């Protein structure tokens with residue numbers, strides 16, 4: 001595959017941007033090889049500046065549930081652009097998007113739009129602290145909630161740890177108010193609440209943890225988390241930046257039948273534009289300025305172009321047909337590929353239109369159960385698969401997404417290419 005133009009542009013980009021990118025994983029450091037410089041996205045395909053075409057299984061990390069350049073979304077956006085890009089004042093479109101979400105997602109009685117998932121989570125945490133008058137927050141190992149200071153905390157396995165920032169530049173004074181527990185561990189959870197429950201402002205969890213592999217939680221664990229937060233007067237924040245409108249209209253809270261107090265959104269609700277949102281119980285949302293004492297604001301929040309893209313996307317998803325179709329396509333793809341690789345040291349897990357390629361026999365439910373050797377297999381495979389025209393996210397810890405533009409035939413071809421390359425990379429189970 002000729003990638004000369006990509007290489008040249010990337011080299012120049014490295015001179016003017018750290019690592020040549022505006023978000024670290026795009027630099028392909030874990031998988032090696034050169035990041036492709038993209039010129040166009042159409043349907044299920046990405047096209048780079050050298051004219052190569054890739055079947056896109058990353059879908060911009062989740063937002064593009066309708067694929068690239070969906071004609072209805074593009075036409076709505078063009079129509080809005082003709083009337084201006086931003087007003088710094090309210091529009092009917094932001095009200096309509098808010099109303100769409102509030103009327104369809106039960107736990108969301110009131111919502112505020114921001115410009116990214118990070119901002120949504122950061123604001124929801126402040127609101128939870130303001131509402132409860134408590135400082136402590138609880139997160140789970142392997143869950144990513146954006147890059148705000150108090151959530152950039154990892155933990156060792158086993159016991160709760162406090163305050164180990166996982167990035168330079170994050171003060172321990174801030175992360176000392178963040179507790180971290182292993183996922184799907186009932187005992188650790190109940191022990192933590194017994195000791196700290198009455199100091200806790202909120203527990204935050206990804207709807208389905210999908211930033212460190214796909215760690216599908218048991219229904220029991222999710223119900224226990226809901227029950228304990230309620231018992232101790234702490235809020236439950238469901239971070240649905242990935243799962244919101246991906247698992248279905250009701251997201252993960254409907255999938256688990258676990259209603260959170262606050263929900264955070266991003267990705268799909270912006271239809272490919274930079275949008276985030278947080279919402280939930282009206283009595284909590286009333287604490288937000290201008291009504292209440294918790295301050296939160298944004299120059300471009302509720303931007304009309306972004307709201308238009310989001311609304312056009314959600315309206316197409318409203319009747320649920322796309323979800324049913326996506327789920328069936330994903331299920332077929334995962335089972336066909338698993339069949340082709342029967343006996344080989346690889347496994348595929350999937351939920352809704354998300355799948356994860358994992359080089360280990362037992363599908364993990366917690367971060368410390370992920371085999372780093374398996375991740376290394378993925379990382380080696382990535383480059384060869386890319387040269388065969390399949391665009392996977394550039395890290396073995398990342399999940400893949402399909403869109404309504406991916407046809408069964410495209411996915412069959414992808415399964416063939418993946419199977420061939422995985423067989424080259426993996427060994428047979430003994």
Ligand code: PMP
Pocket residue numbers: 061116117118119121144145146147206211239240241242266267276
């Ligand atoms: N929460 C979750 C669950 C996410 O997956 C992400 C991004 N991948 C974020 C928050 C942060 O969103 P953003 O990148 O838009 O800031």
